[in-house]
Ligand code: PHE
């Protein structure tokens with residue numbers, strides 16, 4: 001997940017505004033922001049992960065792997081079940097190893113980060129085909145639910161889809177589009193589009209509605225709720241509707257947008273959004 005809103009670069013963590021991420025305005029940021037580079041990247045030190053963290057990772061992975069067949073889209077399942085670089089049952093993934101396979105597949109790279117990033121830093125990584133992955137793992141008390149992104153959310157939820165070329169190209173385009181939206185004052189709206197696609201998107205494949213959004217794919221509760229329960233609304237994906245729809249950051253969604261294909265996502269986001277922002281601005285959306 002990534003939806004913070006702030007302006008400055010390479011400032012101390014206290015300046016990173018996560019007010020969009022949590023209802024607690026005093027919530028601090030975890031992660032070691034002291035040792036990062038100017039682009040907010042850090043080293044992933046595999047030896048820093050404790051045995052308890054490795055064991056917790058395996059339990060998280062096993063639980064979620066048991067739930068994804070029949071609920072995750074084909075692209076996600078093919079990557080997770082078919083690509084040896086994504087065999088997460090060996091333990092917490094070493095980004096350097098995954099990067100070899102990812103570079104060959106779509107020319108993306110993972111970069112290790114201490115946690116949430118200033119929005120322009122995050123978008124600049126995406127625009128350069130670098131996906132920021134948080135290095136730390138959630139605490140045991142957060143086993144079932146975490147608001148802030150950790151390595152399980154970022155890796156299990158986001159990384160497999162990066163192996164699909166059309167999705168990978170879309171996410172780079174999103175990064176450029178977000179930097180442009182920031183200049184045009186359209187970031188809140190484009191952030192909603194990210195939320196309802198990259199994080200909480202559903203897609204229809206061979207007649208079934210399946211998950212491709214990382215926030216759904218990394219959450220046992222939301223995966224079942226969004227795909228199987230019949231409770232939330234499933235509405236056809238539409239760029240402007242998604243940008244007009246407010247979202248909850250600390251509960252399951254009441255509405256999910258359903259794509260007909262990843263090509264639809266690519267095509268519908270290809271036009272210049274400048275006039276869209278003008279309309280939304282006039283509406284006060
Ligand atoms: N086409 C959009 C623009 O011109 C940018 C964009 C690309 C937005 C991909 C979302 C996804 O602003």
Ligand code: FE
Nearest residue numbers: 001002149214
């Ligand atoms: Fe995410």
